[in-house]
Amino acid sequence: MGLPRPYTRTITEGPTPADATAAPALPYPSGWSALAFSSELKPGTVLTRPLAGEDVVLYRLRSGGLRAIRPYCPHLGAHLGLARVDGDDLVCPFHRFAFGPDGACVRTGYDTPPPRTPLTRLPVHEVNGAVLVWRHHDGRDPDWFVPPWHEIGHRPAREASWELAGNVQEVIENSVDLGHFATLHGWRRAEMGAPVAYDDAGFHVSMRAHESAPLLGDFVVDIEVDGYGLGCLHADVHTPRLGLRMCTMVLPTAVGPHRMQFRQRNRIAFTEPSRLPAPLARTVSRTAARLLDRAVFRSSCEFTAADFPIWNHKQYLQPPGLAHGDGPIGPFRRWARRFYPPVEGAESGVVPSAHGEAEGGAARRAGQQGPCGTRQVGR
Ligand code: FES
Numbered sequence: 001m002g003l004p005r006p007y008t009r010t011i012t013e014g015p016t017p018a019d020a021t022a023a024p025a026l027p028y029p030s031g032w033s034a035l036a037f038s039s040e041l042k043p044g045t046v047l048t049r050p051l052a053g054e055d056v057v058l059y060r061l062r063s064g065g066l067r068a069i070r071p072y073c074p075h076l077g078a079h080l081g082l083a084r085v086d087g088d089d090l091v092c093p094f095h096r097f098a099f100g101p102d103g104a105c106v107r108t109g110y111d112t113p114p115p116r117t118p119l120t121r122l123p124v125h126e127v128n129g130a131v132l133v134w135r136h137h138d139g140r141d142p143d144w145f146v147p148p149w150h151e152i153g154h155r156p157a158r159e160a161s162w163e164l165a166g167n168v169q170e171v172i173e174n175s176v177d178l179g180h181f182a183t184l185h186g187w188r189r190a191e192m193g194a195p196v197a198y199d200d201a202g203f204h205v206s207m208r209a210h211e212s213a214p215l216l217g218d219f220v221v222d223i224e225v226d227g228y229g230l231g232c233l234h235a236d237v238h239t240p241r242l243g244l245r246m247c248t249m250v251l252p253t254a255v256g257p258h259r260m261q262f263r264q265r266n267r268i269a270f271t272e273p274s275r276l277p278a279p280l281a282r283t284v285s286r287t288a289a290r291l292l293d294r295a296v297f298r299s300s301c302e303f304t305a306a307d308f309p310i311w312n313h314k315q316y317l318q319p320p321g322l323a324h325g326d327g328p329i330g331p332f333r334r335w336a337r338r339f340y341p342p343v344e345g346a347e348s349g350v351v352p353s354a355h356g357e358a359e360g361g362a363a364r365r366a367g368q369q370g371p372c373g374t375r376q377v378g379r
């Protein structure tokens, strides 16, 4: 009797993406999430993007305004991602009901009086070249906003997006994970310029990186990071040795259980050399930006992408097994709790798991030990 034939010659091996292994440890966070770059929404464009397990339809009126709506037509439920913009109206493809800029139905495809049911609009905020949509676990209207930032340089911004498994909080938390800048990103050393400052919806990190490069030797990079909720980071990165300034926006969006889209938008500028006459200095700085813009963006994306395999496979551990040399992860996590629904009857600030169990409780019940004696949550 021969051996049974294998069903497939391909065997599964290697780390399993986080969204294929376990229920997510955290629910969707509340706040603003980027669903597109402004450049993707020319007048008349209709786009569908996922947010927290649901589709959101974005469209730009011919007169320039932007709308975000729930996806199903209030008439008979056609998906409005298939609709078209006619002037400032959105026209459903099924029975051609048209909806005006305020969401009200203004006509039917049969020239009969329009029904009263409007589109369901979602709060949308366009700032810094990004389109952000608000979602809150208790349905409240926006009570904070992402502010506009200075625009540096004269080159158009460069933009990129990716989709991967992972949890948006871990992207934002990355900015206070001081230890990983040396171990994962290859800096010689990173240090905080001041304690991380927190307020209701934001935080600020001041950091200095010590780096080394073959032709440059040792040099420093000064980084000022502003975080807004769990969906938006803005970093000002200054490398005095190169006269290079870079503004980076990092925008992670929870699109499904333990899955995210990740957007990055950069602008650069070179300092005008002070030893040159002003017009020449300006030309030198603009020429440097034009020649190096693409290479700097690529290098910035490679820096970010070093984290992708980690986020794509990791588990969110609470409590983590922290060590001396880590950044201030504990205070960050305490601040981040405000973006999740509270757990009834739990001590203040406890975060529910995606299935409504309080962190810690789930781990205790599961009784699972992770690496370094930490407990794993949400498995
Ligand atoms: S379903 Fe949209 S017009 Fe009928």
Ligand SMILES: [Fe+2]
Pocket: 174, 180, 185, 304, 307
């Ligand atoms: Fe990182």
